[in-house]
Amino acid sequence: MYVxxxxxxxxxxxxxxxxxxxxxxxxxxxxxxxxxxxxxxxxVTLGVVSLLTDISSESVAAVLPLxxxxxxxxxxxxxxxVDGLYQGVSALVRVAGGWAADRxxxxxxxxxxxxxxxxxxxxxxxxxxxxxxxxxxVAVDRVGKGIRTAPRDAMISAASAPEDLGHxxxxxxxxxxxxxxxxPLIAFALLWWIPDGYTxxxxxxxxxxxxxxxxxxxxxxxxxxxxxxARPATSATPEPFRWRTLANPRLRRLLLVTGGLGLLTxxxxxxxxxxxxxGEFAAHxxxxxxxxxxxxxxALAVPLGRLADRVGRARVVVLGHAALVGGYACAAVPLxxxxxxxxxxxxxxxxxxxxxxxxxxxxGRLVPDSMRASGIASAQTTVAVARMLSSAxxxxxxxxxxxxxxxxxxxxxxxxxxxxxxxxxRGLDDVGERCAA
Numbered sequence: 001m002y003v004x005x006x007x008x009x010x011x012x013x014x015x016x017x018x019x020x021x022x023x024x025x026x027x028x029x030x031x032x033x034x035x036x037x038x039x040x041x042x043x044v045t046l047g048v049v050s051l052l053t054d055i056s057s058e059s060v061a062a063v064l065p066l067x068x069x070x071x072x073x074x075x076x077x078x079x080x081x082v083d084g085l086y087q088g089v090s091a092l093v094r095v096a097g098g099w100a101a102d103r104x105x106x107x108x109x110x111x112x113x114x115x116x117x118x119x120x121x122x123x124x125x126x127x128x129x130x131x132x133x134x135x136x137x138v139a140v141d142r143v144g145k146g147i148r149t150a151p152r153d154a155m156i157s158a159a160s161a162p163e164d165l166g167h168x169x170x171x172x173x174x175x176x177x178x179x180x181x182x183x184p185l186i187a188f189a190l191l192w193w194i195p196d197g198y199t200x201x202x203x204x205x206x207x208x209x210x211x212x213x214x215x216x217x218x219x220x221x222x223x224x225x226x227x228x229x230a231r232p233a234t235s236a237t238p239e240p241f242r243w244r245t246l247a248n249p250r251l252r253r254l255l256l257v258t259g260g261l262g263l264l265t266x267x268x269x270x271x272x273x274x275x276x277x278x279g280e281f282a283a284h285x286x287x288x289x290x291x292x293x294x295x296x297x298x299a300l301a302v303p304l305g306r307l308a309d310r311v312g313r314a315r316v317v318v319l320g321h322a323a324l325v326g327g328y329a330c331a332a333v334p335l336x337x338x339x340x341x342x343x344x345x346x347x348x349x350x351x352x353x354x355x356x357x358x359x360x361x362x363x364g365r366l367v368p369d370s371m372r373a374s375g376i377a378s379a380q381t382t383v384a385v386a387r388m389l390s391s392a393x394x395x396x397x398x399x400x401x402x403x404x405x406x407x408x409x410x411x412x413x414x415x416x417x418x419x420x421x422x423x424x425x426r427g428l429d430d431v432g433e434r435c436a437a
Contacts, residue, residue: 039160039164039167039168039171040159040160040168042155042156042159042220042221043156043159043160043168043171043172044171044175045215045219045220046152046155046156046172046216046220047171047172047174047175047176048175048212048215049115049212049215049216049220050152050172050175050176050179050212051175051176051178051179051182051212052179052208052209052211052212052215053115053118053179053208053209053212054176054177054178054179054180054182054183055179055182055183055186055205055208056118056119056122056179056183056205056206056208056209056212057118057141057145057183057205057209058179058180058182058183058184058187058290059183059184059186059187059201059204059205059208060122060125060183060187060201060202060205061183061184062183062184062187062188062290063187063191063198063201067198067201067202068134071196071198089138089139089142089143089146090142090143090145090146090149090384091146091380091381091384091385091388092146092381093143093146093147094146094147094149094150094377094380094381094384095150095374095377095378095381096146096147096377097110097111097114097146097147097148097149097150097151097373097377098150098151098154098373098374098375098376098377098378099373099374099377100147100151101150101151101154101373101374102154102370102371102372102373102374106222107151107152107154107155107158107222107373108151108155108216108220108221108222110147110148110151110373111147111148111151111152111155111216112148112213112216112217113144113147113148114143114144114145114146114147114148114149114151115144115148115209115212115213115216116144116213117140117141117143117144117147118140118141118144118145118148118209119144119206119209119210119212119213120140120144121137121138121140121141121144122141122202122205122206122209123206124137124140125137125138125141125202126199126202126203126206149377149380150373150374150376150377150380151373153169153360153364153373153376153380154364154372154373154376155220155222156168156169156172156360157360157361157364157365157372157376158369158372162365163309164309165309165313165361165364165365166304166305166306166307166308166309166313166316166357166358166361167302167305167306167309168305168361169305169356169357169358169360169361170301170302170303170304170305170306170353170357170358171301171302171305172357173297173301173305173353173356173357174298174301174302177294177297177298177301178298180290180294180297181291181294181295181298183205184288184290184291185291186201186204187201190204248366248367250366250428251363251366251367251375251378251379253424253425253428254314254362254363254366254379254425254428255378255379255382256424257318257421257424257425258317258359258379258382258383258386259382259383259385259386260386260417260421261318261321261386261414261417261421262382262383262384262385262386262387262390263386263387263389263390263393264321264390264410264413264414264417265321265324265386265387265390265414266328266390266391266394266407266410267387267390267391267394268289268290268293268348270391270394270395270398270403270407271327271328271331271344271348271407272289272290273403274331274332274403274404274407275289275331275340275341275344277403278334289341289345292342292345292346292349293345293348293349293352294349295345295349296345296346296347296348296349296350296353297349297350297352297353297356298349299349300349300350300353300354301353301356301357303353304316304320304350304353304354304358305353305357305358305361308354308358308361312429313358313359313361313362313429314362314425314428314429315422315425315429316354316355316358317354317355317358317359317362317425318418318421318422318425319354319418319422320350320351320353320354320355320358321351321355321414321418321421322415322418323347323348323350323351323354324347324348324351324411324414325411325414325415325418326343326347327343327344327347327348327351328407328408328410328411328414329407329408329411330343330344330347331344331403331407332403332404332405332407332408332411333404334404359379359380359383360376360379360380362379362428362429363375363376363378363379363380364376366428394406394410397409397410
């Protein structure tokens with residue numbers, strides 16, 4: 001068929017660039033469809049770093065109450081101060097870690113600094129004694145955790161295709177949680193083998209932290225964003241970091257909802273104490289409740305990450321709290337036997353698998369690339385601070401009403417809040433994908 005010159009595509013540079021860009025986009029889409037189910041190597045490497053670091057931190061956390069009271073000689077009230085620092089300090093510096101990563105453009109080295117601070121704290125704990133010294137070391141350790149979390153998650157987000165973010169975070173969190181399972185088991189095995197061997201546990205913890213830090217420094221490169229190749233060579237310079245960008249309406253909606261749901265999230269320890277209060281198992285089994293929750297989290301992190309990629313991350317984050325309502329019910333209702341306890345642990349693990357990595361994947365896509373770490377840190381900090389307040393308030397509610405009634409009351413309010421949260425976040429997944437395009 002004859003085609004006139006006027007009907008032919010223009011051969012201008014802009015037209016050629018547009019055609020080439022469209023062709024590259026089609027090839028990338030085909031390639032991604034062919035690679036679904038795979039994640040970038042840096043995601044796996046960061047997962048192994050987190051695995052080693054969680055072995056380090058969770059092995060200490062599993063024996064810290066006994067070590068501080070039986071060996072260091074702190075009173076239970078003094079241990080409460082240390083535990084409060086352990087739970088809350090990281091929340092106060094997460095935004096600072098995200099800001100530093102975005103401002104300098106080197107999230108790997110900000111994360112490395114955070115891991116390094118925690119590693120140093122592990123060694124300091126070996127020679128610490130007294131409330132002031134131990135509390136300071138624990139606080140420093142948590143500062144390291146707060147600094148490293150958002151830059152690490154920003155690296156995962158930058159290395160992953162937008163449509164596979166939930167899966168990528170699920171893989172990372174599965175490896176991370178493997179360390180959280182192994183840490184307490186290693187600690188208890190060492191104490192069974194070497195009675196009163198708390199120093200051995202702390203030494204093994206420090207060694208694991210060193211391995212994780214070395215792996216990050218030597219084998220992890222700062223990845224190029226998965227969408228970087230889609231940008232024309234003549235594209236404008238990326239938008240500079242500005243704090244006011246974090247106040248955009250999309251992120252505000254997410255922070256409002258997750259903060260509200262965080263206020264209705266009771267700490268795991270309270271749920272475990274409610275299960276223990278029913279008298280279904282002996283107190284020496286108590287530490288294994290943490291292992292049970294982490295096993296469920298490990299098993300479900302990847303499947304729920306993939307589900308979030310398909311049906312919407314905001315929906316999965318909100319509906320994950322429905323599992324939390326079920327967990328409260330299992331702990332509050334006096335059902336006999338082990339099935340209720342196992343169901344509570346599985347539901348708690350489901351909640352974490354549906355919210356932890358999925359929230360980071362969602363928040364990182366609601367802000368420009370230059371502010372990805374800060375956006376993730378803002379969401380994580382909002383949730384962490386809300387849960388700190390929730391723990392304090394629930395302790396008072398427990399004292400006033402008792403564990404069962406208190407859990408039922410919080411669960412009922414949370415169940416009512418879920419439809420409101422879904423409506424508030426409606427369309428947020430679509431907006432996030434457009435922002436990432």
